[in-house]
Amino acid sequence: MEQETNRVEAFSDGVFAIVITILVLEIKVPETHGEDLWPALGAQWPHYAAYIVSFMVIGVMWVNHHTIFSHLKCVDRPLLFLNLLLLMVVSVIPWTTSVLAEHLRDGESANAAAVLYSSWTVVYALVFLGFWWYVTRVGHLFHESVDKGGARATRVRFGLGAVAYPFTVILSFFSAPATLVAHGLIAVYYAANQIPVPLVVEEKRLESASDLRK
Amino acid sequence: MEQETNRVEAFSDGVFAIVITILVLEIKVPETHGEDLWPALGAQWPHYAAYIVSFMVIGVMWVNHHTIFSHLKCVDRPLLFLNLLLLMVVSVIPWTTSVLAEHLRDGESANAAAVLYSSWTVVYALVFLGFWWYVTRVGHLFHESVDKGGARATRVRFGLGAVAYPFTVILSFFSAPATLVAHGLIAVYYAANQIPVPLVVEEKRLESASDLRK
Amino acid sequence: MEQETNRVEAFSDGVFAIVITILVLEIKVPETHGEDLWPALGAQWPHYAAYIVSFMVIGVMWVNHHTIFSHLKCVDRPLLFLNLLLLMVVSVIPWTTSVLAEHLRDGESANAAAVLYSSWTVVYALVFLGFWWYVTRVGHLFHESVDKGGARATRVRFGLGAVAYPFTVILSFFSAPATLVAHGLIAVYYAANQIPVPLVVEEKRLESASDLRK
Amino acid sequence: MEQETNRVEAFSDGVFAIVITILVLEIKVPETHGEDLWPALGAQWPHYAAYIVSFMVIGVMWVNHHTIFSHLKCVDRPLLFLNLLLLMVVSVIPWTTSVLAEHLRDGESANAAAVLYSSWTVVYALVFLGFWWYVTRVGHLFHESVDKGGARATRVRFGLGAVAYPFTVILSFFSAPATLVAHGLIAVYYAANQIPVPLVVEEKRLESASDLRK
Numbered sequence: 077m078e079q080e081t082n083r084v085e086a087f088s089d090g091v092f093a094i095v096i097t098i099l100v101l102e103i104k105v106p107e108t109h110g111e112d113l114w115p116a117l118g119a120q121w122p123h124y125a126a127y128i129v130s131f132m133v134i135g136v137m138w139v140n141h142h143t144i145f146s147h148l149k150c151v152d153r154p155l156l157f158l159n160l161l162l163l164m165v166v167s168v169i170p171w172t173t174s175v176l177a178e179h180l181r182d183g184e185s186a187n188a189a190a191v192l193y194s195s196w197t198v199v200y201a202l203v204f205l206g207f208w209w210y211v212t213r214v215g216h217l218f219h220e221s222v223d224k225g226g227a228r229a230t231r232v233r234f235g236l237g238a239v240a241y242p243f244t245v246i247l248s249f250f251s252a253p254a255t256l257v258a259h260g261l262i263a264v265y266y267a268a269n270q271i272p273v274p275l276v277v278e279e280k281r282l283e284s285a286s287d288l289r290k
Numbered sequence: 291m292e293q294e295t296n297r298v299e300a301f302s303d304g305v306f307a308i309v310i311t312i313l314v315l316e317i318k319v320p321e322t323h324g325e326d327l328w329p330a331l332g333a334q335w336p337h338y339a340a341y342i343v344s345f346m347v348i349g350v351m352w353v354n355h356h357t358i359f360s361h362l363k364c365v366d367r368p369l370l371f372l373n374l375l376l377l378m379v380v381s382v383i384p385w386t387t388s389v390l391a392e393h394l395r396d397g398e399s400a401n402a403a404a405v406l407y408s409s410w411t412v413v414y415a416l417v418f419l420g421f422w423w424y425v426t427r428v429g430h431l432f433h434e435s436v437d438k439g440g441a442r443a444t445r446v447r448f449g450l451g452a453v454a455y456p457f458t459v460i461l462s463f464f465s466a467p468a469t470l471v472a473h474g475l476i477a478v479y480y481a482a483n484q485i486p487v488p489l490v491v492e493e494k495r496l497e498s499a500s501d502l503r504k
Numbered sequence: 505m506e507q508e509t510n511r512v513e514a515f516s517d518g519v520f521a522i523v524i525t526i527l528v529l530e531i532k533v534p535e536t537h538g539e540d541l542w543p544a545l546g547a548q549w550p551h552y553a554a555y556i557v558s559f560m561v562i563g564v565m566w567v568n569h570h571t572i573f574s575h576l577k578c579v580d581r582p583l584l585f586l587n588l589l590l591l592m593v594v595s596v597i598p599w600t601t602s603v604l605a606e607h608l609r610d611g612e613s614a615n616a617a618a619v620l621y622s623s624w625t626v627v628y629a630l631v632f633l634g635f636w637w638y639v640t641r642v643g644h645l646f647h648e649s650v651d652k653g654g655a656r657a658t659r660v661r662f663g664l665g666a667v668a669y670p671f672t673v674i675l676s677f678f679s680a681p682a683t684l685v686a687h688g689l690i691a692v693y694y695a696a697n698q699i700p701v702p703l704v705v706e707e708k709r710l711e712s713a714s715d716l717r718k
Numbered sequence: 719m720e721q722e723t724n725r726v727e728a729f730s731d732g733v734f735a736i737v738i739t740i741l742v743l744e745i746k747v748p749e750t751h752g753e754d755l756w757p758a759l760g761a762q763w764p765h766y767a768a769y770i771v772s773f774m775v776i777g778v779m780w781v782n783h784h785t786i787f788s789h790l791k792c793v794d795r796p797l798l799f800l801n802l803l804l805l806m807v808v809s810v811i812p813w814t815t816s817v818l819a820e821h822l823r824d825g826e827s828a829n830a831a832a833v834l835y836s837s838w839t840v841v842y843a844l845v846f847l848g849f850w851w852y853v854t855r856v857g858h859l860f861h862e863s864v865d866k867g868g869a870r871a872t873r874v875r876f877g878l879g880a881v882a883y884p885f886t887v888i889l890s891f892f893s894a895p896a897t898l899v900a901h902g903l904i905a906v907y908y909a910a911n912q913i914p915v916p917l918v919v920e921e922k923r924l925e926s927a928s929d930l931r932k
Contacts, residue, residue, distance in 0.1 A: 083299060083356055085725060090307030090518075093732030098315070100809050101740070105816045113827035117817075117834065128806070135802040139795075142725055153353075157481050160349040164342070167314050174319045175331075185327035192331065267799050297513060297570055304521030304732075312529070367567075371695050374563040378556070381528050388533045389545075399541035406545065511727060511784055518735030526743070581781075585909050588777040592770070595742050602747045603759075613755035620759065 084151050084159060091163045092138040095170060099127055099134075102174040122180035129256050130173040132263035137166060137200070139267070144211065147227075149219045158207050165200045172196045180252050190248035190255040197259065198245060201238035208234055240265075298365050298373060305377045306352040309384060313341055313348075316388040336394035343470050344387040346477035351380055351414070353481070358425065361441075363433045372421050379414045386410045394466050404462035404469040411473065412459060415452035422448055454479075512579050512587060519591045520566040523598060527555055527562075530602040550608035557684050558601040560691035565594055565628070567695070572639065575655075577647045586635050593628045600624045608680050618676035618683040625687065626673060629666035636662055668693075726793050726801060733805045734780040737812060741769055741776075744816040764822035771898050772815040774905035779808055779842070781909070786853065789869075791861045800849050807842045814838045822894050832890035832897040839901065840887060843880035850876055882907075 103123045106116035141162070151159070172193045179189035211217060212231060215224035240262050248255045317337045320330035355376070365373070386407045393403035425431060426445060429438035454476050462469045531551045534544035569590070579587070600621045607617035639645060640659060643652035668690050676683045745765045748758035783804070793801070814835045821831035853859060854873060857866035882904050890897045 083303060083360075086300060086728060087303045087307055087352065087356075089725060089729045090304055090732055091311050093729055094308055094311040094736055096805070097733050097736040097740070097809050098311070100813050101315075101743075103810075103813050105813070105820050107820075109821070109824050109827055113821060113830040117830075127810075131802075131806045131809070135799070135806075138729065139798055139802075142729075146725075153481075156353055157349070160345075160353075163310070164345045164349075167311050167345070168317075168341075171314050171317050171319070178319050178321075179327060185322070188327040188331075267795075297517060297574075300514065301517045301521055301566065301570075304518055305525050308522055308525040312525070315529075367695075370567055371563070374559075374567075377524070378559045378563075381525050381559070382531075382555075385528050385531050385533070392533050392535075393541060399536070402541040402545075511731060511788075514728060515731045515735055515780065515784075518732055519739050522736055522739040526739070529743075581909075584781055585777070588773075588781075591738070592773045592777075595739050595773070596745075596769075599742050599745050599747070606747050606749075607751070607755060610751050613751055616755040616759075 081145055081148050081151055084156065085145050088141060088145075088159060088163060089138075091167060092134065092141070095167050096131060096134045096138070099130055099170050099173060102170060102177060103127060123177040125253075125256055126173045126177035126180070129260040129263070130169055132267070133197070133259060134166065134169060136263045136266045137204075140204070144208070147219055147222050148211070148217050150217055152217065154210065155207075155217065158203075158210055162200075162203050162207055165196070165203050168196060169200075176252070176256065180256070186252035187249055190252035191245060194241065194244040194248045194255055194259070198238075198241045201241045205231075205235060205238060295359055295362050295365055298370065299359050302355060302359075302373060302377060303352075305381065306348065306355070309381050310345060310348045310352070313344055313384050313387060316384060316391060317341060337391040339467075339470055340387045340391035340394070343474040343477065344383055346481070347411070347473060348380065348383060350477045350480045351418075354418070358422070361433055361436050362425070362431050364431055366431065368424065369421075369431065372417075372424055376414075376417050376421055379410070379417050382410065383414075390466070390470065394470070400466035401463055404466035405459060408455065408458040408462045408469055408473070412452075412455045415455045419445075419449060419452060509573055509576050509579055512584065513573050516569060516573075516587060516591060517566075519595065520562065520569070523595050524559060524562045524566070527558055527598050527601060530598060530605060531555060551605040553681075553684055554601045554605035554608070557688040557691070558597055560695070561625070561687060562594065562597060564691045564694045565632075568632070572636070575647055575650050576639070576645050578645055580645065582638065583635075583645060586631075586638055590628075590631050590635055593624070593631050596624060597628075604680070604684065608684070614680035615677055618680035619673060622669065622672040622676045622683055622687070626666075626669045629669045633659075633663055633666060723787055723790050723793055726798065727787050730783060730787075730801060730805060731780075733809060734776065734783070737809050738773060738776045738780070741772055741812050741815060744812060744819060745769060765819040767895075767898055768815050768819035768822070771902040771905070772811055774909070775839070775901060776808065776811060778905045778908045779846075782846070786850070789861055789864050790853070790859050792859055794859065796852065797849075797859065800845075800852055804842075804845050804849055807838070807845050810838060811842075818894070818898065822898070828894035829891055832894035833887060836883065836886040836890045836897055836901070840880075840883045843883045847873075847877060847880060 103120065106113065106120065108116040176189045176193040179185045182189075209231060212224070212228045215222070215227065218224060218227065244255055244258050244262070247258055317334065320327065320334065322330040390403045390407040393399040396403075423445060426438070426442045429436070429441065432438060432441065458469055458472050458476070461472055531548065534541065534548065536544040604617045604621040607613045610617075637659060640652070640656045643650070643655065646652060646655065672683055672686050672690070675686055745762065748755065748762065750758040818831045818835040821827045824831075851873060854866070854870045857864070857869065860866060860869065886897055886900050886904070889900055
């Protein structure tokens, strides 16, 4: 049975909001006392860097999730569970972030931690592609305004976009800090460049329609 | 006084979202440094397995909660408190998960932890049955579209479905890892097979009605 | 400027949902290994008892908050901040719960912890009375359906209802476990007995109105 | 593409609700047993003070966020990311709070912790000003009821209001407790004095419109 999207969006927003907020629980309070607080705070820079990058990464994931759902009219049972799978993958990110932050300045284990962090983004990209694949395959869940054929055609470009993630896995073997920077840059790139979902009606018409609605 | 379902759903979604997300807080960051990170990460497999299974278990609980509420028109005071009881039981799952993960490879205590985990799902099943029993008894809270007699008739099948849980308690005395696998399989089974709530009007008609609404 | 109640309710629901869910983070995983898991789990009974009682206490607080807001049409700035004050008091309960659970079997300090726990419910009752006082004083925020004079008249009964809390403070000096039981019983009592907010129109009429709306 | 504000508000409310609630996780349960519980609880006063002040600070931030969004009709992509940036800054406050509370009675490191706490509020003020600057620059996201020219004119007053924050940074070098008090007073001041967003139509007219809508 097909259901409305409201509660799924509310639940997903809740999970995204919690995941992005508990990132900060990973940053510890330095226990050094006396004059040494500044150096102690400075020594925690890997945690700050990892916090900022992961906040951006999850933020972009939320915006993408948000955008896809704004094109959906209803959800069916498979989508409900694909969505749960997606949320399960996202919920693990505070942990991969914490592992990376803890080991970032630690020789061999830094690379292993970066491989873990990067591989997990590959897992996310695969699940996200599966999600988009399912949504565009039949297109029965889309709003009428969406050009179903055009949406299906975006799948290749979405797939190409995800190639950046496997690249970060390779980079992880060479430098963990560079990998963290790469993830930050990818998030900025995705934030600025969104693959648009083609609409049957042009945006102009949509806007005038929304003017009428008022 | 009967009230609308919105805020109860929003509150419940919030609790489910938080419960499912704080599961990840139970996975620790390995403190081993140097080359030993991979084996240290590997040694934590019980935590990953328990995380995945509990995420699925809670996910199915949320979908079921979601489905029942989609058939309700309003809530009364007893339902409000039955719902709180249900949420109280669900909120404990991160803890039973953590106890199971911590003791999964630990001989005697593994079985005890599995019994705890499995028994708690029995408690959940009982509360859920009580919830469904109350809702279907009079049926005064249902939407008009729901076939109240038919909904009442599903109670036996719902009850039979819950028999799997006591079985996992017995299994727990023999093997904790097998118990965890069993819970995963039950979640997958429930995800794929939903006992439908009978509607007065056939689904075809409903769909055409929703077409008209546009 | 008066605003709609939606976002305030959503924010408050979020806070209540998180507060009630993080209660479980206070229950620790026993570190005992081997055959000793059951006694180790049993030894934690103060944490389970405190969890159940505080879940009920916060649950009743949420239901009351929910009920009051269902009678409000809009919020003004003072109410926004009275609401924040109420949420601040509620948010502290996981901590008072934890202090009580940790010290419940600990002679002298058990009584001190119970005094802390009980006094905090007195603080909550005072803030809640202030909230209700403000709302009923002018009644400018109520829905039209609310009998403003009648609502104002409930203030005394609300105040009498809160007398139970100071009594638990006195009880705390004699027995911490009895205090915990008392809080559980008070929550059950409030769950079963709600002081109704008088409405101008009778419920029958309201129901027929809601029938018409369909 | 411009989207509706609902989901952004819901997500932001979720983040604010979690941030304000996890503040309490920073208050530890004293481990002293026996008669010493009261002094042990008393010794934690910096944590209580920091909790109260930060709850007020974040509460005011939420009210301001809430107010701005009540004037917006839709969001565009830059605003979505400016909003994420704002939430990122707010999410760090439980950590700066914890650092300040932990070091408040600790000579040299108290001042450093206060500088950190105060500087972070400056960062917040700058991001908030940037947010308001973007929203008022073109005004394309405002509701029709908002006087765009008037809204733009508030930017200077908003900026002047933020001057209090750099002042707390300077104060931090002299006294950490005084700094905490100053932040509390600033929050109270902002709670009582809101810079109003000018509307094209007078409030009277709006109210009568809302009367008509019923």
